[in-house]
Amino acid sequence: MKIAIEEHLKCTEFPRVGVAVAKSGKLLATGYRGETKSVHAERVAIRKLTDEQIKGATVYTTLEPCVELHTDQKTSSCAQLLIDSGVNEVVIGVLDPNGTIYSQGYRKLLENNINVSFFNRKLRAAVEEESFDCGNIHKIYGCGKRRVPVVHSGNEIEVQFSETDERTIDIKWATLQSTHGCVDLHGCNGSVLVAAGARNFGDISDPTVFRFPSHYTRMRKGDIAIVKPSSSTFYVLIQVVEIFDNDIIFKWEVRNDK
Known part of the structure; x- marks a missing residue:
């Protein structure tokens, strides 16, 4: 070995x-x-x-x-x-x-x-x-883009603010339906917001303008969601880049909550 x-x-x-x-x-x-x-x-x-x-x-x-x-x-x-x-x-x-x-x-x-x-x-x-170039597939840092499998009961991922800042937010990808071009993004209760209308992360200056928080959202290619647990001092922007039969590519960016 x-x-x-x-x-x-x-x-x-x-x-x-x-x-x-x-x-x-x-x-x-x-x-x-x-x-x-x-x-x-x-x-x-x-x-x-x-x-x-x-x-x-x-x-x-x-x-x-x-x-x-x-x-x-x-x-x-x-x-x-x-x-x-x-x-x-x-x-x-x-x-x-x-x-x-x-x-x-x-x-x-x-x-x-x-x-x-x-x-x-x-x-x-x-x-x-x-x-793998992204390291542990169940932990990500800061910002980036990666491909992850979404099989069986889903893929749980811990988002850490940075390698030196140990604040974390948990997300989960589940229920991939490639034939319908959608996948579910889960967060803890009431932590997920849909950034309706936003096309890139630069369009989002204040996450609180988006309403109707939920514990999950169904996302398609190009969709952006915000994950912000009530107890967290930062939030994560997440965008679906591509959807395959068993995988997705997504990108993310962490931001301090002002």
Whole structure:
């Protein structure tokens, strides 16, 4: 596990992925995303081995192996590569937060009788922090833009004012309906306001001009909401940038409450 993490730290692009392949207690090969241009880390490592070497091996990968994203994909997914290679076990650092992949690679390996386990909790936290350009997918700071999955019961996110200012506001994305082009933004009771008519954050000078607070709002692409719990000394502006089948892209900005 630690060797796989050492490999993923060599990556110069996100998401970082590192792989180590072992059998009978012996390290056989390593690889990382970017070691070979446009080749995923699992494939980089496996290409260094013979068919006999990889068969029955254990593969340690810091990120869940990918699955096919479309039917006419020219290169097989990493999950399929591992299955076809005859590996015995795959040890995963973290599940891919991309909603189109999330838990699908894990499930595909299990369905093909490959043993799957996970890094220990401490190492998972280290991988989570270093794998993605946005760090922990459940915590964001200040202002920015990111893509998050919205699956099952939703995605809870803590918005911290800055890395040095520990004031926080909790939000949650839920009930994604990509076919209808909408997703629900939740806050604590009465903390969510719709910034009706605003097209960008610069249009909003005073959040209190907007009425009808609620615990959630249904948002479409371009919509802006304000989350301001009554006890908070700051508020968060949130805009939906894009909506996909299992993911959304949103941007946010924190402001002190004057």
